[in-house]
Amino acid sequence: MTDLKTAPPWLIRFNAMLLWLNPVLGLVAVALGLLVIATAGQRPPGNVTNAAPRIVRLAAALPPDLCRPSALPPELRDMSLYD
Numbered sequence: 001m002t003d004l005k006t007a008p009p010w011l012i013r014f015n016a017m018l019l020w021l022n023p024v025l026g027l028v029a030v031a032l033g034l035l036v037i038a039t040a041g042q043r044p045p046g047n048v049t050n051a052a053p054r055i056v057r058l059a060a061a062l063p064p065d066l067c068r069p070s071a072l073p074p075e076l077r078d079m080s081l082y083d
Contacts, residue, residue: 070077 072080
């Protein structure tokens with residue numbers, strides 16, 4: 001017959017402490033979430049109607065003679081196309 005050993009007393013106390021700590025941490029998380037929501041609600045909304053339209057411009061590409069040649073071997077350079 002096998003001898004069943006019980007857990008050490010410090011482990012039992014530690015588990016009991018964690019049982020109390022877990023809901024407390026959950027309440028702290030809920031309180032912090034409510035504070036974040038309340039703070040976000042106090043910000044004035046941006047005036048979207050008077051916002052200037054954004055203009056998207058393409059960047060000019062450098063001429064090929066200013067670009068440095070690639071330091072990769074051709075095999076690896078071809079593989080970089082698949083990344």
